[in-house]
Amino acid sequence: MKQKKWLISICALAGLLALCAGVYTVLDPGRSDIIDAPAKSETSGPADSAQPGADLPDDAFEAASSWVNWSDEEDFYLAALNADKLAVSSVQHLPVFRFETAEELEGFKERFGDYFAMEHSLDRLIPSFADITSKMDETYFESRTVFIVYVPSGSGSYRFGVDSVYRDSEALCIHIKETGNPEVYTCDMAGWFVVVSLEKALVEGVTDIDADMNHLQPYAVANIADYLRISAPLPE
Numbered sequence: 550m551k552q553k554k555w556l557i558s559i560c561a562l563a564g565l566l567a568l569c570a571g572v573y574t575v576l577d578p579g580r581s582d583i584i585d586a587p588a589k590s591e592t593s594g595p596a597d598s599a600q601p602g603a604d605l606p607d608d609a610f611e612a613a614s615s616w617v618n619w620s621d622e623e624d625f626y627l628a629a630l631n632a633d634k635l636a637v638s639s640v641q642h643l644p645v646f647r648f649e650t651a652e653e654l655e656g657f658k659e660r661f662g663d664y665f666a667m668e669h670s671l672d673r674l675i676p677s678f679a680d681i682t683s684k685m686d687e688t689y690f691e692s693r694t695v696f697i698v699y700v701p702s703g704s705g706s707y708r709f710g711v712d713s714v715y716r717d718s719e720a721l722c723i724h725i726k727e728t729g730n731p732e733v734y735t736c737d738m739a740g741w742f743v744v745v746s747l748e749k750a751l752v753e754g755v756t757d758i759d760a761d762m763n764h765l766q767p768y769a770v771a772n773i774a775d776y777l778r779i780s781a782p783l784p785e
Contacts, residue, residue: 602717619738645760
């Protein structure tokens with residue numbers, strides 16, 4: 550009887566050691582084959598998309614970010630194209646707006662100008678929202694469609710930019726990522742407009758538009774090239 554109990558104890562100990570080894574394998578930061586595995590895939594788009602799709606090439610869109618301060622005004626969130634998704638907790642959806650004409654863009658500025666600091670530049674490096682969009686006139690919109698994603702933040706120390714733009718036959722989703730790793734965090738609420746511009750041909754047929762924090766790549770380490778890319782004004 551004692552021998553049987555001893556054998557059971559040995560088996561249990563072996564199982565526990567195997568479980569610990571498995572957990573360590575998943576969490577071990579030294580395992581580059583796990584940590585560095587590609588985060589993007591053809592399933593990185595909206596969860597309810599029925600058609601297969603893929604991320605657009607990085608050179609298919611232009612993007613710039615601007616600090617605009619934080620706002621929780623209800624009518625702003627209700628006006629977003631994806632207002633019905635903002636309460637979903639499994640993914641952090643972000644308010645997104647679409648503009649096909651300069652008139653629509655100006656209407657957005659007038660409607661929400663009291664909620665956000667649209668003329669404020671930051672750190673002399675990051676242009677204001679007004680500067681980013683100043684040359685988006687009727688000629689610009691003849692060939693381009695513009696999206697604006699609002700990113701609220703619990704600290705003014707964070708920076709945000711575009712990770713990828715997903716597209717399938719009917720849906721388009723802009724994945725946002727954090728692009729900074731500050732050593733010191735401020736406790737102020739902040740907010741960003743991430744402006745994304747694409748050729749109109751790339752958004753033809755899109756009826757389902759969404760934006761979110763990229764939940765498949767929870768953190769992206771910043772580098773100076775990435776920081777400058779999201780901070781620079783859009784090309785003319």
